[in-house]
Amino acid sequence: MTALTQIRPADRPILIAFSFTILILLIGTAYTMSTTGTVPLLQPSYLMQQLQIGSFLGLCAAGMMLVILTGHIDLSVPWTLTSAAMIATSVGGPWAIPAGLSVGLCVGLVNGFGVSVLRVPAMIFTLGLDTVLRGLMVARTGGFAPQDQATPAMLYLAKSKLMGVPVALFVWIAVSLLVTFILTRTTFGRALYAIGTNERAAWLSGIRTRAVVTGAFVGSGLCAALAGVLLAGYSAKAYQGMGNSFLLPAIAAVVLGGTHILGGRGRYAGTFLGVVLIVLLNSVLSIMQMPEALRQIIYGTVIIGMLLIYGRGMRVSE
């Protein structure tokens, strides 16, 4: 504990999340050793496969983090992801991926307009847009999974391997590097932190807060759309509700990585580790053949438990 207190406060969540990830791996390995005598969790191929699945969540979390840093939240991720996947597969050909990404761009612009210009609370505006997107897609597809197939480019990005490493993992790492660069080395990135800390002060010091907040939502929309395009490639087609299981884990990953839910604080490395932690936790639980009920309980308990260690706020906030 004394060593913990000497570490910079910003690094503590990252270290704790990292040690917790190791702990999950050890518990899972101990379990498989005792039941079957094998160690699948420590084999690189298994870890690669898990990270490949995790890359979809990782992309969503990267975008979500940009928005959470400004003190807002993006609840439109599930249907941005699904719409992008559906549009991409139905456009097809070389324009499939740009078409999918442009869906994310449009969603981000609308969200940014509603939140920063109309000043509707992000919680409710993005939720409303999510419902509208769902409505558009249901009206378009008739409520069924569209028959269009993913294009070869999408299949390549999501499924194939380059030098033994899944390409999806490369995509995630590339986006991660880009987000890290944006957050630490650009004025836009610094403005995200400034707005999350105190929007009023940021505006008074000349930051164009409307443009920056809109930029954060565009980033989130693009990331969710990219995740949708990849996920459609991974499962070879788009289907209804494919994004539903990404919203809450994405928020949880960002917060477990030490980003403050009210904005202004957090590092991307934490979010990355948060995603790895959630993915590994899920895979260990499924190796243990834990029933869904217990999985939910463990999932919730882990989030609460970890946050009680390092996520505690002030007793009274102003």
Added chain:
Amino acid sequence: MTRWIGQNRGFAAALALFLALYLSYHLIHPRGFSTAVLVQNSNELVAIGFVAMAQTVPVLLGGLDLSVGAIMTLAACVASWLLDGSPVQIALGMIATLAVGAGFGLINGLIVVYGRLQPIIATLATGAIAIGLALLIRPNPGGTVDGDLNWALTNSIYDFAETYGIANGGEAAWLQPFINIPVPLILLFGTACLVWLPFKRTVTGRTIYAVGSAEGAAFASGLPIDRARIAAFTLAGFFAACGGLYLAIQTSTGNADVVQAGAYTLNSIAAVVLGGTALLGGTGGVIASILGAMILRAVSFYFRILDIDPLLQPLIEGIVLLAAVSAVAFRTFRVKNQLELFR
């Protein structure tokens, strides 16, 4: 009167919107202004109404409770085991169900106050735990609920009196002015008036509003802010359990449906905002949120009578929601000093 409207602009707007929507619905409906339609509509309102009430209390604090839908589901699953047998057993089962919800809300409150976590993220996690517990209790949809109870609580007062043989089986003269009122409506507004209105007038209740307006000032004035927070989440759990209890009675089953729980949580936020309660806290109230839930439901009633393509329904629902919440933008364009926009 004008003064009241000026002070409760959000509530008045919601009321006007609801009356316009609902009265014209009855005018178009082939069997409009009849008890049957009213009973059916109020039955569909109760669960979302209670969950919207539950969401309101933490929102008044400036927090958010993402576990209300999950607590409702948990309560419904508990109730589906307990609402059968002798009247005493049923009554105890109801009390137990409400106690489970309130207890879960209390845990939420304790985590938020003593764990010092942000409510939105703490309840996100406890919501997962509640769904897990609900799945443990009811791995598959099912359960038995007393048939009389189901019939009596989901119909008009006349049917209630007839089922239990009160007031000459509903024929007593003093009961006649009331026989057409649906029981679910009475349960909903009765709970709101008997629980919320007295609570709002206590020190703890006023403190909830004070914390939502200015937490630092509330603390400096010596108000019991910890107690108010714990009470708010406990009350949220209680109201959510009321919704779950009614859902179990209405459907005679318990179903640990994760998707449904999430939908109820999100709709409860929409209902709270439509009722005119500010998400930043400090203004609004539980009755207003019931009104918000009524507006949400009234919109969906139209789909049945207007012969709209079912595939377009989610789209229209979404657009109505988005348009309604964007109406607050009028304030944004009236503001003269832009600084006022940032809180």
